[in-house]
Amino acid sequence: MFDHLGLVFRDLRGAGVFYRAALAPLGITLMEDHTQADGTGWLVFSTGKRESPFFVVAAGRPSFWGDGHEAGRSPAHLAFQAPSRAAVDAFHAAGLAAGARNNGDPGVRRGRYYCAFLIDPDGNNIEAGVYADA
Numbered sequence: 001m002f003d004h005l006g007l008v009f010r011d012l013r014g015a016g017v018f019y020r021a022a023l024a025p026l027g028i029t030l031m032e033d034h035t036q037a038d039g040t041g042w043l044v045f046s047t048g049k050r051e052s053p054f055f056v057v058a059a060g061r062p063s064f065w066g067d068g069h070e071a072g073r074s075p076a077h078l079a080f081q082a083p084s085r086a087a088v089d090a091f092h093a094a095g096l097a098a099g100a101r102n103n104g105d106p107g108v109r110r111g112r113y114y115c116a117f118l119i120d121p122d123g124n125n126i127e128a129g130v131y132a133d134a
Contacts, residue, residue, distance in 0.1 A: 006042070006056030007076060007124065014099070014121045015057050016043050021098035022118065025090030026082050026128055028055070036060075079127040085114045091128040092116035100126070 009015035012035060020030055023045055031054070032044035040060030046052050055078075082088045089106050095118040096102060103125055104117030115129030 002053060004054045004056060005078070006058055007078075007122075008058050008060075009122045010059065011121060012039055012041060012043065012057070012059030015059070018095065018098045018100055018120055019043070019045060019055075019057055022091050022095035022100065022120075022126065022128075023055075023080065025087045025094055026080050027087075028080065075123045075125065077125040077127065079115070079129060082115075082128045082130040084130060085132055085134070088114055088116050088128050088130060092118065095120075095126070 016030070016035075023029070027047050028045050029048065030043055031046045031048060033041075034043070035041040038060075042056050042058035044054055044056055046054040080091075082091060085106070092102075092106050100118035100120055102117075103119045104115070104127075106114065106116040108114050109129075112131045112133055113129055114132060115127055118126045120126050
């Protein structure tokens with residue numbers, strides 16, 4: 001499994017608003033804010049557990065990425081683990097309230113997998129799901 005991943009966004013502030021709202025019901029919060037005065041920089045989201053995987057939301061081109069990385073150039077699909085069906089529902093509602101577009105209402109997709117999909121401000125397909133009985 002991965003240790004961390006990062007995506008570049010056109011608008012760090014807008015992406016930060018969306019991810020703070022949508023990831024909070026999943027127990028994922030903003031851990032570091034490296035926003036610069038010009039609007040570039042990066043945000044680090046995690047569960048806060050020691051050595052847990054983390055997610056980087058960036059604008060501009062962070063110094064640790066190579067040339068040619070541009071926001072929205074190739075939309076990604078990210079799926080976050082949720083602790084419960086209620087958390088999936090809360091993720092979906094919070095994301096919509098923060099400006100995301102619906103890309104799939106909360107519901108069972110296969111077997112016991114309950115999930116929901118949102119399109120973030122840069123067009124990425126963001127999912128939260130849990131394997132759980134009703």
